[in-house]
Amino acid sequence: MYQSDRIIKEKPHLITRSLYPENQETPIHFLKENVTPSPLTFRRNHFPYPSISIQTYFLTITGHVKTPVTLHYNQIISMPSRTVTSIIECSGNKRAYFEPKVFGEQWTEGAISQGVWKGVPLSHLLSFTGINAGAREVVFLGGDFGLKNGEYVHFERSLPLEKALDPNVIVAWEHNQKLLSPKHGFPFRLIVPGWYGMASVKWLKTIRVLNHHFTGPFQSDDYVYYPHKDQDKDSFPVTTNRVNSIIQQPRDLQILKPGIHEIAGLAWTGEGVITSVEISFDNGETWKTVHLHDTPLKYQWVKWSFSYVFEKNHEYNIMVRAFDSFGRSQPDKAFWNHNGYGYNEVSMVKIQIEK
Structure with a gap:
């Protein structure tokens, strides 16, 4: 049989930007539908993938709250759910086009996807604990961790309390009608529509309410706009997606x-x-x-x-x-x-x- 006699099915593949940790973007000509299939959803990681099992998984909500709680996986997925269709775009998307060049993963245009996310509104979870007067921010700790600036740290980010209470901000367990895949945050990830992807913390383990400003390395060092090459003057945080x-x-x-x-x-x-x-x-x-x-x-x-x-x-x-x-x-x-x-x-x- 000659090759011309066979039907050759071409399968799209992600473009690898780094292998360890794994960072891959989607060739943009494959973004044809309104929902990006999970295998074609871009992957952005700072650390290796964590290993988390449902059997031993608990989500803790603590901090500046009236009643701290610890919830098992089955308790959370039995709660009232909300489905949100939203893009997730890495804040470094198109970084390769900056002039002069900057360090970091050299994403072109494919560090973006659109998915259907199902989960429990974060505001509903926080209603179980109650929030004390003076609360300012909510911090989300992911299960991924590794060395950063010589220290072992988890990926950890915060949201202003007002944004955290937005009903569209959810703790998701489904992506495109299927359980979250291990590479996209299983068993739970935060989904923050309208904000760049760094806010949608994956492999969520702990939610902590603060009465002060959070200053972790992925909050105060990374994901900050620094307009000047050699100084921190006029810096401000990365938040909402730009048009x-x-x-x-x-x-x-x-x-x-x-x-x-x-x-x-x-x-x-x-x-x-x-x-x-x-x-x-x-x-x-x-x-x-x-x-x-x-x-x-x-x-x-x-x-x-x-x-x-x-x-x-x-x-x-x-x-x-x-x-x-x-x-x-x-x-x-x-x-x-x-x-x-x-x-x-x-x-x-x-x-x-x-x-």
Whole structure:
């Protein structure tokens, strides 16, 4: 049998950025559906994967509360649940495009996914304990740990109390109608819609309410915007997703035949919704409004497309920018910061048309 006689099924694969710990992104042309399958969901880790079993698992809620509690897995999954469809985007997404270059995982555009998450609202869990007057933040400790700056630490992050009590913030046990996979936070992970992925702590073990500001290394050192190369002046924390977009087709530096081609991609934002997406074929001199395929929804990306007639023997810079309901848009130049977070410069691909 010749190879041409067989049906060859191509399976998409994640792109590996590092092996230890495992960090992998999704090729963006595979993000075709509104829900990203678990095997294609990007993976972001600071430490090796922890090993956690349901039999020995307990979630503790403690700190500045009236009644600390310890809950078993079965107790939590029997509680009233909420389902949230939301993107999760690594704050370092598109880091590879910063100029001048910055250190860190060199993500291109695929450190983003969209999933259906089911779990118990965090506010419901906190209602069991009661919150003392003066509470300011809620800290979430994950089961993953390792060396950082010469010390063994767990991945640990906090949310302001107001955000923690948002009914859409959940302690999830399901991802896309299946139990969380071990690589995406089993048995529980926090889901914080509208915030970059560092807030959605995986392998959740302890929830702690504080009456002061949390200053762990992943709160005060990492996931902070440092606008200056050699000093901490004017720094501020990474929180909500910035308005952004990607061009999925055509691909950068692709050679196409003359004629009509569809340009397509995704757009999203952290607060509010996407209101419009514009495209330019003349280096930003003029802009046209693209077609949005869906009604924009909070916390979710929207698919867009635009058909254009390309002339033979030409090169084109295709530029795209998104706008949201808070009046924000992608800037012409990304906000450079020392750790390379929040890149959302106007999206662009260059293509060539055959003679």
